[in-house]
Amino acid sequence: MRKIISIVLAIVLILALTGCGGSASASTPASGSSSSETRPANASDVTSSKASETTISETVIFDERGIKVTAKELNMKGTFGPELKLLIENDSGSDLTFQCRGASVNGYMVETMMSVDVANGKKANDSLTFSNSDIKLCGIDTIANLCFSLHIFDSNTWDTFIDTAEIELRTSNYEGYVFTYDDAGQVAYEGNGVKIVVKGVSSDSSWLGPSVIVFIQNDADRMITVQARNVSVNGFMVEPIFSSDVAAGKVAIDDLTLMNTDIEANGIESIDELELSFHVFYEDTWDDIVDTPSMVFSFG
16 A cells, blocks of 8 residues: 555656656655566466466455455456455444455565445445556466455544454465465565565566566564665666565565656666665554665666
8 A cells, every 4th residue: 555655646746747847756765686687477467367267265254343244256357456355244333444454465465455435234345456466576377365454444533443363365276386485686684584685677667667676575573664765776866666565474576666757867778776775664663673784786
């Protein structure tokens, strides 16, 4: 969610400054290091071919305090990614909103989309969508499990009603699936239960700009956030889009997106050298874990 908000803010800023004839760059820190141009192996689209046969068994995933949530089926052909169909029944005595937190596929963190209001005494059929672009970035072509928690709050006051424990749903591919994680690249930091690896410059470029691929492993006891500080490309200061939340026991492959506005303003034709440091903290308390030393990473 944090990354989505950052991108939306970047778009708004670009549009605003374009109207003024200026240049824009999005803010948030990022960091990494690598000596070669790499990216996770391209995964086939999980919404096509054999992947579309992936199923789940209908399962009640939460049943407490007058709330019952049932996972009905998995639609692999959703517009933006696999859709987990949910039946939500609300007899809690309050009008409630249901959202998702800390979602992962095969242990890799992914962004999700869902926000559904359910009045007291009512039911709703809705979908929890797992981002296909994130799934492909992580090199996933077979979905073995889906993990997430539900954030449920009062629709009128926004007071938290309940945050569920992590929910795991195993798919028809789970039996015999081997969970492996691609952490190849240059290690930028390893300590305090956290590992950060800069994998290289992406061979693909989004409309926002080119990106550097960062791998994060969280073996700490709760969710962490990784950002970047004092980022420069080829000696020029830039403000990338990068803020990655990684749940305990999970990994993430994320884009550190360099804004085209920064690249063009500084006449950068290729990303030869990246310098930055990482700022790592606990997501729930904002307590610092580490500020890594500034590191220089060469590409080419």
